[in-house]
Amino acid sequence: MGRSWWGWGDEDAAVTGEEAAALEQRVAALLPDADLTAHRPPAVHDVPLPAPRVSAPAALRAFVSDGHADRVAHARGKAFRDVVRNLHGAVDHAPDLVARPRTEQDVTDVLDWCTGAGVAVIPYGGGSSVVGGVEPRFDGPAVCLDTTAMNKVLEVDATSRAARVQAGILGPALEDALRPAGLTLRHFPQSFEFSTLGGWLATRAGGHYATVLTRIDDLTESMRVVTPAGTSESLRVPGSGAGPSPDGLFLGSEGTLGVITEAWVRLQDRPRYTASAAVHFDDYAGAVAATRALVQSGLSPSNCRLLDPVEAMLNAGTASQGGVLVLGFESADHPVDAAMDRAAELCADHGGAVRDRRSDDRAENSAGGRSGPGSAGAGGPARRWRSSFLRMPYQRDALAARSMIVETFETACTWDRFDALRHAVTAAAQDAMAQEGAAGVVSCRFTHVYPDGPAPYFGVYVAGRWGATVTQWDAIKSAVSEAIAREGGTITHHHAVGRDHRPWYDRQRPDVFAGAFRAAKSALDPGGVLNPGVLVDSDPRAAGRRNADPAPSR
Numbered sequence: 001m002g003r004s005w006w007g008w009g010d011e012d013a014a015v016t017g018e019e020a021a022a023l024e025q026r027v028a029a030l031l032p033d034a035d036l037t038a039h040r041p042p043a044v045h046d047v048p049l050p051a052p053r054v055s056a057p058a059a060l061r062a063f064v065s066d067g068h069a070d071r072v073a074h075a076r077g078k079a080f081r082d083v084v085r086n087l088h089g090a091v092d093h094a095p096d097l098v099a100r101p102r103t104e105q106d107v108t109d110v111l112d113w114c115t116g117a118g119v120a121v122i123p124y125g126g127g128s129s130v131v132g133g134v135e136p137r138f139d140g141p142a143v144c145l146d147t148t149a150m151n152k153v154l155e156v157d158a159t160s161r162a163a164r165v166q167a168g169i170l171g172p173a174l175e176d177a178l179r180p181a182g183l184t185l186r187h188f189p190q191s192f193e194f195s196t197l198g199g200w201l202a203t204r205a206g207g208h209y210a211t212v213l214t215r216i217d218d219l220t221e222s223m224r225v226v227t228p229a230g231t232s233e234s235l236r237v238p239g240s241g242a243g244p245s246p247d248g249l250f251l252g253s254e255g256t257l258g259v260i261t262e263a264w265v266r267l268q269d270r271p272r273y274t275a276s277a278a279v280h281f282d283d284y285a286g287a288v289a290a291t292r293a294l295v296q297s298g299l300s301p302s303n304c305r306l307l308d309p310v311e312a313m314l315n316a317g318t319a320s321q322g323g324v325l326v327l328g329f330e331s332a333d334h335p336v337d338a339a340m341d342r343a344a345e346l347c348a349d350h351g352g353a354v355r356d357r358r359s360d361d362r363a364e365n366s367a368g369g370r371s372g373p374g375s376a377g378a379g380g381p382a383r384r385w386r387s388s389f390l391r392m393p394y395q396r397d398a399l400a401a402r403s404m405i406v407e408t409f410e411t412a413c414t415w416d417r418f419d420a421l422r423h424a425v426t427a428a429a430q431d432a433m434a435q436e437g438a439a440g441v442v443s444c445r446f447t448h449v450y451p452d453g454p455a456p457y458f459g460v461y462v463a464g465r466w467g468a469t470v471t472q473w474d475a476i477k478s479a480v481s482e483a484i485a486r487e488g489g490t491i492t493h494h495h496a497v498g499r500d501h502r503p504w505y506d507r508q509r510p511d512v513f514a515g516a517f518r519a520a521k522s523a524l525d526p527g528g529v530l531n532p533g534v535l536v537d538s539d540p541r542a543a544g545r546r547n548a549d550p551a552p553s554r
C-alpha cells in the first residue's frame with residue numbers, strides 16, 4: 001500500500017467498513033434519494049495511455065521516467081473532478097515523461113532541453129492542485145517536473161528564526177526537521193501531509209490559522225527560482241522597500257515563470273499556551289457580527305472559523321440555529337486566557353454562548369510534541385470539527401465513488417459585501433442543482449478573517465448521477481463563479497487560478513497588468529514552455545505550436 005493513484009493520500013487510510021457505512025447513513029438521512037452504489041477505480045495499469053511522444057536525451061535519463069504508473073499518477077491534481085475522472089479510468093492528458101531532478105543543475109538541464117525541443121514543462125510538488133494546475137490539458141508533449149527529490153531543510157538560523165528549505169519537501173518532513181529546535185513554520189493547509197513548500201509558494205497557499213499570518217506569503221523571507229532565462233535569488237531581509245519585490249512576482253506564479261527550488265522561510269517558536277472554545281449563536285447575522293468584532297478588536301485569534309448551521313451539522317455534528325464559531329488562541333510566550341475572556345465578551349455582545357471552553361499550558365505542541373492544524377487544547381465541537389477536517393478529503397473520495405458531488409470553492413470579500421455574496425452564491429448553487437435535476441445542500445464557513453473582510457469557503461453536497469457528476473459539478477461551479485464575480489469577490493482566496501479559474505481570473509485582473517505579466521513571462525520563459533494555459537497565455541509566437549486550452553475538459 002502506498003499513495004493512492006486516483007484519490008487523496010494513502011491507500012490504507014481510505015474510508016472503508018464502519019466509517020463508510022456511517023457516511024452512507026448520514027448521506028441517506030440528508031438526501032434520501034441518493035444512489036450510493038459504490039464504484040471502484042480501475043487498477044493503475046489498466047488505465048489506457050498513448051505511448052510517450054518524446055524520449056529524454058541520454059544525459060537526463062538517470063532521473064526521468066516514462067513508466068505507465070508514474071505518468072498516470074502525475075496526470076492531474078486532486079480536485080473532485082480529478083478524482084471522478086480517475087474513478088472512470090479516463091486520463092485524457094498525461095505527461096509524456098516524469099522528471100525527478102535531484103539538484104538545481106538537473107532542473108536547469110530539463111528546462112534547457114524542453115525549451116530547445118519545444119516540450120512543455122509542468123512543475124509539480126505534491127500534485128494536490130484543485131484547479132487543474134498540474135494537468136497537461138493542451139496539445140503537444142509535456143514533462144512533469146516533480147520536485148519531491150529536492151526535499152531537505154538545508155540551514156536553520158535560530159537567531160533570526162528562519163530556515164533555508166528545498167521546495168520539494170512535504171509538510172510533515174519539514175515540521176519534523178524543525179521540531180528538534182523547538183521551531184515551526186506553522187503553516188498547515190488541509191493538504192499539509194501531501195503538498196510541498198514549493199507548491200505552497202507557487203499557489204500562495206493559505207494555512208489553517210485564521211488571522212495575521214494566514215498565507216505562505218507572510219512566512220517567506222526570500223526565494224530562489226530557476227527559470228529558462230537564469231536563476232533569480234532575492235535578498236534575505238526582514239523587509240525591503242527596494243522597488244517591486246522579486247518574491248511578489250514569483251509568489252503565486254503557479255509554475256508559469258520558473259521552478260522554485262529553495263526558500264528562506266520565517267519560523268516561530270512552537271506554541272505552549274492554548275485556549276479554545278466553541279461559541280454557539282441563535283442567529284447567523286449575530287455570529288457574523290461577532291466574528292467581525294473579534295477580528296477588528298486586535299485580539300488576533302489563531303482560529304476563528306465561523307461554521308454556518310449546515311457546516312456545523314455536517315462537519316462538527318452539532319445542531320445550531322445560527323452557527324458555531326470555533327475559536328482558538330495560542331502563544332509560545334504567555335497564557336492566552338485573558339484574550340479568550342475578552343473574545344467571549346465580544347461574542348456575548350452579539351448573542352454568542354461559549355461552550356466547550358478549554359485551555360492548556362502543557363507545551364503539547366512544543367519540541368517533541370505533535371503538530372498539525374489546531375492540534376492542542378480543543379474539545380467538543382471544535383475537536384470533532386478538527387478531526388473531520390483531516391478526514392474530509394478521504395470521505396470526499398468515498399462519496400465521489402458513490403455518485404455524490406462533494407466539492408468546495410472559496411473566495412474573499414469585504415464585510416460590507418458578505419451578506420449579498422453569500423445569498424447570491426447559495427442561490428446560484430441551488431439554481432444550478434435544480435437545473436441539473438440534483439438535490440443537495442450548500443454550507444459556508446470562514447477559513448480566514450481579516451479586519452476588512454472574511455474568506456468564505458463553501459461546500460456542496462449533492463446527490464449526483466453516476467457518469468454525469470463531473471458535468472453536473474462543472475455547471476454548479478460555473479454558476480457560483482459567476483455569482484462570486486458579480487458580487488465583487490475574488491475568484492480564489494487561496495486555491496489558486498490554475499486552468500479551471502482562468503475565465504474569471506482573466507476578467508478580474510486589470511488588462512495592463514495582464515500585459516506586464518505576459519511581458520515578464522516572455523522574458524523569463526521565452527520558449528513559452530512553462531505550464532501553458534495557466535494564469536496567462538504566452539506570446540503566441542512562442543506558444544503557437546501548442547494550442548493551449550484553458551477551459552476544463554469534461
Ligand SMILES: Cc1cc2nc3c(=O)[nH]c(=O)nc-3n(C[C@H](O)[C@H](O)[C@H](O)COP(=O)(O)OP(=O)(O)OC[C@H]3O[C@@H](n4cnc5c(N)ncnc54)[C@H](O)[C@@H]3O)c2cc1C
Nearest residue numbers: 125126127128129133189190191196198199205206255260
Ligand atoms: C484535500 C485538499 C485540501 C486542500 N487544502 C488547502 C488549504 O488548506 N489551503 C490551500 O491554500 N490550498 C489547499 N489545497 C490546494 C493545494 O493543496 C494547494 O494549492 C497547495 O499549495 C499545492 O501544493 P502542491 O505541492 O501539492 O503543488 P502542486 O499541486 O503540485 O502544484 C500546484 C501549482 O504550483 C506549481 N508548482 C508546484 N511546485 C512548484 C515549484 N517548486 N516551482 C514552481 N511552481 C510549482 C504547479 O505547476 C501548479 O501550478 C487543498 C487541496 C486538497 C486536494
